[in-house]
Amino acid sequence: MHQTVLLDPVRILVGCGQDPIENCAALIRNHELVAFGEEARQQAASEAVPVQPAPNQLLAPCLVDPHSILERPFGEQAENLDSLRHVAARAGYGQVALLPQANAWRDRVERLQGWGSDGNDVRIHLWGALSLDGAGQQLSCHGDLLDQGAIGLCDGEAMPATGLLQRSLVLAEGAHAPILVAPRDPSLQGDGMVREGVETLRAGWPIDPVASETIPMGQLLELQRLYPDQPLWAMNLATADGVNLLEQATVRPTASVHWWHLVTDRSRLPSTAPGWCVTPSLGGIDDRKALIRALKNGFIGAVAVHAVPLDPEDCLLPPGQRRPGLVGHQLVLPLLWQTLVCEEGWTIPQLWAALSFGPARLLKQPTEELAIGSNRWLLFDPDARWRPSLDHADASRGGNQPMLNLEIRGAVVACGLRSPERPPDPKEESARSLGR
Template sequence: MTEMLLLDPVQVLKGPGHAVEIGGAALLRDGRLEALGEAARAAAHAANITVQDAGQQLLAPCLVDAHSFLPAPFQGQGETLNSLMRSAGAGGFGQIALLPDGETRRERPEHLHGFELKDCDVDVHLWAGFSQGGEGEQLTPHADLIEAGAVGLSDGGAIPSMALIDRALTLGECGSAPLLISPLDLNLRGEGLLREGPEALRAGWPGDPLSSETVPLSQLAQLQQEHPERRLMVMGVSTATSVDLLQRQPKRPGSTVSWWHLIQSSSDSAATAASWFVSPSLGDDADRQGLIEGLRNGVIDAVAVHALPLDDEECLLPPDQRQRGVAGHQHVLPALWQALVVTRGWSAEELWDILSFKPATLLGRTPEQLALGSNRWLLFDPEQTWAPSRDDPSASKAANQPWLHRAVKGKVVACGLRTPKSHCG
């Protein structure tokens, strides 16, 4: 049976370079965008279709996640590829790029197969390993990996030696594909759980010095100057000082920031919320404000979810013994809408630029946009309140999701993308 729905009025964002249309109309047929504007109204009138008032809702292109972890994509009780695609699609994400860390590091062309899911429209892009074993000493076959379909090269949360990065940039086997490098010196970070400052001291958690990010970032920025023809990307900038450092570069490397660093800081109940320990470490409110300003003025290119799903058993470990990260793609758009659009006056166009259009560009993909006949759309209601629950069939299986069973304002109420059925997770 054919399902048809007319949203009238509804706010419409068609794609990059377009302004949001207030009081628009959209006709949906079996999950696909059939028509917009007056054409939608005329077709709906001819078919005698009931109109749904969606004046406060926004019909827009799907979101894009430039990098996230998925340690066990094909087995286990925690997050799998099926469950991630299901929850990400429910959160409006149409593309996700997975970092190479996991049960099998993707260091050979044959490791890039098996990620295509039946009846799933969420596009999975794969970062391949930059160095053998992630040890930062020997390069993987970059050219072969890119030819096999890798979106770029990365060692995930570890940083290779600068000499090896310089060698890779000089050889240029990656061609125009990006090298995604985390500016994190683990030796300088030590046992630090929060960025050094009064908040970490008051909470009694070990501090992470600013130098653990600024020292490697300075070196990466210098390498970009020496190899301007290469695409170097800095993964997860986390301090205001780093934003200033990038702003001073005549040739800036590409850069991302985790969504979590835009809505939380070390001053937010750091003494009790172990789930806030992420990598890179959270800074203070000045860092958060610096990151937001860096995004708005283009110093930082895009927001990444940078999810690291943990299972229940790992979440029982003490904070200094567990992996650092949060998960939950369904939380991202509501949280950033509140933090940037509602609180700071950003436009929807600006938000989609950093959460959809620019991440796609960083991945070398065409930006998402609304197209007639396509099911690549989401419908977001900024006023709807909901309570995230792991019992929801579309929810992530990760145990380290924020705000479980707490009221969250803003929700993706519909998305045209097909995702795996819940029993397949």
């Protein structure tokens, strides 16, 4: 995009609770919004600013990722804080909240320090650990963590012991900060990788029973009933049975959903696709439809990227031997636009409520919006076509990206957020020097 450009015409979504404005105009200078509508057109004409027609594109607020994982934030070779910020900015994500699991769990206040970055507009929020080292044995100092900037508490991708969780609710050191709980019981899941179903049997995957979600979900709902003033989250709800439990509850926790569970299910993937390896386990079409319905009706309040970057070498291991998880901030908006807007008939405000406004509210952050003088905007072209690849400058360093080399329709073609250029991967530099 030029230093100064007039987008005219362009669709504009200003903020929460508003409808998109068709055939509008926006003047952008040095990535900052200068004016909208007729004022933008008049000012552009007086300055002879070049006009860029974008009738089918959408100028909208930035997206918000309520939970992802970054285990080596200050490393050099794996996905780190700088490379994550770069990937997020290019995908239109203005805020990313990181779960506490890392090479050093964020269970102490000193581990919440050093996350600032000059010249970068992607806001990083940190979840604090519910227990020391995430071991589920001894509670961390919740009050200290929250006083030092933790946005809430979490103990990883499995439900902690009910007694420990209840003790934290009784002590109430977290005041009204959210507690993020994954309704997943690894002991019930065992070696299961995919929810039971015909496709699971045909593919030969070990089965993950629905009970591995519904039993801990029932415990979570009971705790929410007993402590209605404590904001609990059900992280990454994944089954139709889990959705039914949530919808029937009289006092409900908030819930989030992994974006991949909205895009695909076990009936849509070839047996060799990397998208099978995800936590929570992938379900069937009934699960996907139930999750979409719950998201539309407000029972699920946020879509999470829940990125789990893995080294490319680790992705060469057989599915049962490598850690499950996917990356793909740049895939979320295009694929959900196709799934929810094009296929399900969602409106643009409904999609942004799931990807931006809802997640921001759940994190107790101001909702993103377009404002004069701000660079917090993205420009989405639903007709752009591209193919994801691991060596793209804006791709994650994680090797576990789905949809590789497949044509994607829709892309964030510009974003006002400043971010550092993707730091060179020493492995990539070495490969180039060897001519490979």
